[in-house]
Amino acid sequence: MAKPLEAELVVAPDLEALSRLAARRATEVVAGVAAAGGRCTIALSGGTTPRRLYELLASDHRLGAPWQQAEWFWGDERCVPPDHPDSNYRMAFEVLLGPLRVPSDMVHRIACGGAPDDAESSAAAYEAVLRDRLTGGRFDLVFLGVGADGHTASLFPGAPSLEEREHWALAVTGGPGLAVRRRITLTYPVLNRSRTVFMLAAGGGKHPVIQRMLDGGRTDPAARVRPEGDLVWFLDDAARYGAAGGRPATA
Ligand code: 6PG
Numbered sequence: 001m002a003k004p005l006e007a008e009l010v011v012a013p014d015l016e017a018l019s020r021l022a023a024r025r026a027t028e029v030v031a032g033v034a035a036a037g038g039r040c041t042i043a044l045s046g047g048t049t050p051r052r053l054y055e056l057l058a059s060d061h062r063l064g065a066p067w068q069q070a071e072w073f074w075g076d077e078r079c080v081p082p083d084h085p086d087s088n089y090r091m092a093f094e095v096l097l098g099p100l101r102v103p104s105d106m107v108h109r110i111a112c113g114g115a116p117d118d119a120e121s122s123a124a125a126y127e128a129v130l131r132d133r134l135t136g137g138r139f140d141l142v143f144l145g146v147g148a149d150g151h152t153a154s155l156f157p158g159a160p161s162l163e164e165r166e167h168w169a170l171a172v173t174g175g176p177g178l179a180v181r182r183r184i185t186l187t188y189p190v191l192n193r194s195r196t197v198f199m200l201a202a203g204g205g206k207h208p209v210i211q212r213m214l215d216g217g218r219t220d221p222a223a224r225v226r227p228e229g230d231l232v233w234f235l236d237d238a239a240r241y242g243a244a245g246g247r248p249a250t251a
Helices: 015-035 051-058 088-097 119-133 204-214 237-241
Strands: 008-012 041-044 071-074 076-078 141-145 169-173 182-186 196-201 230-236
Touching: 008 015, 008 237, 015 051, 015 141, 015 196, 015 230, 041 088, 051 088, 071 088, 071 119, 076 088, 119 169, 119 182, 196 204, 204 230, 204 237, 230 237
Parallel strands: 008 230, 041 071, 041 141, 141 196, 196 230
Antiparallel strands: 076 182, 169 182
């Protein structure tokens, strides 16, 4: 079976099992960086898939790594206030950073409040923080999700942001189907320097894009995440084999 992008493939029966495996591996990564004396930098994904993973980090794994000494970032953010239901910051703070009591000066929220003219300046300000805080310009650990259309972070199919070679963060406008179109996203120049990237995908809706990548496709934005370090895909059976399941007996 071809692996997507020469990555490690971890397939679990369902989202709960996927989340437990990813939480354990994430804890190992962060504990390892700390043990080596590093200041761990972590970029969180938005969306719904990582929520359970975050809950597990804050509960089962709360003592497994020095989470309060890590610096926390986001792979993308919707341009809404931090208390908005669609805010990626809000979800992560509620289920992870708040319960772990991560000090506020270790949390680098992408401040993009939704005013029409602040997205560009928000992206520039966020990039300045990244260039200041990332050791060697690299994240130690990045969590990313995958949309059914193949997007990741807020890197959408056909968008000019896919061709960015210099900036590490951009203001983008997603398609008309999105509840919040104006967003800030990390770009490939910084994503692909990461030491470890976890890509999470669950549910049959993600199977077509996963299958395209398993078949060697490289056009989906998620397929173009090719970090210098480790790339691990965490999939549930439905994302890997389709909603009908169909995990081969030999798998
Ligand atoms: C966002 C995310 C986005 C997400 C995918 C998958 O801000 O929406 O960064 O890239 O990871 O859309 O979302 P689900 O996990 O909800 O399927």
